[in-house]
Amino acid sequence: MISKKNARLAALAAVLIFVSTTAVLLARQLNLGPTRPAPDFRTFGPETAAVQIYEYTDFACPACRHAALALEDMLKIYGGGIRLTFKHYPLGSIHPWSADAAAYADCAGEQGKFREYGALLFEGQENWGQAKEKPAVFETFARKLNLDWGKMQACAAAPATRRRVTLDAAEGEMKGVNATPTFFINGKRAVGGGQLLERAKSFDLLLKKAH
Amino acid sequence: MSEKTDPKEIFGLLARLVVAGVFIYSGIVKALAPAEEFAYAIESYKVLAAGPALWAAYAVPWIELYAGLLLAAGIFTRLSGLFTAAMLAFFELLLAQAWLRGLPVTSCGCFGSANSNSLAHEFMQNLVLLGLLWLALRRGRGLSADALVREP
Numbered sequence: 001m002i003s004k005k006n007a008r009l010a011a012l013a014a015v016l017i018f019v020s021t022t023a024v025l026l027a028r029q030l031n032l033g034p035t036r037p038a039p040d041f042r043t044f045g046p047e048t049a050a051v052q053i054y055e056y057t058d059f060a061c062p063a064c065r066h067a068a069l070a071l072e073d074m075l076k077i078y079g080g081g082i083r084l085t086f087k088h089y090p091l092g093s094i095h096p097w098s099a100d101a102a103a104y105a106d107c108a109g110e111q112g113k114f115r116e117y118g119a120l121l122f123e124g125q126e127n128w129g130q131a132k133e134k135p136a137v138f139e140t141f142a143r144k145l146n147l148d149w150g151k152m153q154a155c156a157a158a159p160a161t162r163r164r165v166t167l168d169a170a171e172g173e174m175k176g177v178n179a180t181p182t183f184f185i186n187g188k189r190a191v192g193g194g195q196l197l198e199r200a201k202s203f204d205l206l207l208k209k210a211h
Numbered sequence: 212m213s214e215k216t217d218p219k220e221i222f223g224l225l226a227r228l229v230v231a232g233v234f235i236y237s238g239i240v241k242a243l244a245p246a247e248e249f250a251y252a253i254e255s256y257k258v259l260a261a262g263p264a265l266w267a268a269y270a271v272p273w274i275e276l277y278a279g280l281l282l283a284a285g286i287f288t289r290l291s292g293l294f295t296a297a298m299l300a301f302f303e304l305l306l307a308q309a310w311l312r313g314l315p316v317t318s319c320g321c322f323g324s325a326n327s328n329s330l331a332h333e334f335m336q337n338l339v340l341l342g343l344l345w346l347a348l349r350r351g352r353g354l355s356a357d358a359l360v361r362e363p
């Protein structure tokens with residue numbers, strides 16, 4: 001039979017386990033977990049920028065295309081005040097080629113043209129987003145930018161590239177991302193271009209505070 | 212602890228808290244990160260396939276966290292200490308086989324993906340932790356729930 005002392009200790013252990021589990025799960029929900037660093041080619045702006053934006057995006061998502069244009073403008077307007085980091089969040093269930101597009105964009109990035117290749121993917125998303133077979137435009141875009149297509153194919157098939165995309169998506173899921181585009185602006189969540197623009201209203205204040 | 216505390220008891224308590232702290236930190240860091248990340252590190256030891264590695268990655272951080280907390284609080288100190296020692300011994304086996312086979316383990320997965328030392332370094336570090344745990348099990352019962360909770 002369990003002694004009363006052991007029963008008390010077991011109850012104490014249960015409380016400790018319950019409290020610690022709740023605290024860790026809460027920390028996950030509140031986005032307190034570490035963010036995996038993204039490759040340099042997916043990061044724009046100085047490390048010390050007052051406004052740090054992480055964008056979870058899908059190249060086949062129309063809302064992400066619009067948000068990308070808004071972000072381009074913001075980077076121009078605020079210059080070094082913003083640091084933008086792209087994170088892949090391919091919605092495989094509705095966009096069958098998104099994960100491939102993300103991998104190709106990273107491989108274009110390794111050849112120095114992530115942004116340009118990404119812009120072409122967004123621009124032409126109607127042509128490949130819902131394609132039945134593997135879209136030929138991935139190659140067309142690469143050739144248009146004078147990228148080495150052979151290298152890109154090998155890179156996109158490499159486990160390390162696929163893993164990077166998968167881990168970005170897994171990280172997004174842990175942070176409760178379930179729609180694209182989702183932004184984390186200085187740690188605060190914004191979903192969709194509307195919320196991004198709403199948050200942008202506070203950028204001047206943040207930049208002033210930083211100076 | 213008695214009024215005249217034996218220095219060995221203090222060392223034992225410190226040893227227990229150090230090992231517990233390492234386990235709590237390691238558990239929290241991994242529990243807050245995507246399990247896929249840790250799973251990839253587990254896969255690199257070439258002991259488990261991708262599927263089971265992912266299940267292990269879901270479970271291990273929580274087990275480390277709970278073991279560390281129980282050890283820190285001194286709840287069932289002997290049992291939680293022995294369990295922690297068994298975990299460390301298991302980690303040593305994993306590290307040793309990877310080291311001997313010359314596997315290209317780029318991230319040991321010990322403290323998430325952010326920090327990773329060489330396999331040899333981690334192996335030696337775990338040996339030190341095992342030593343501290345031995346000390347904790349012999350002399351580290353001070354300031355523990357085990358000592359505070361009494362039979363009614």
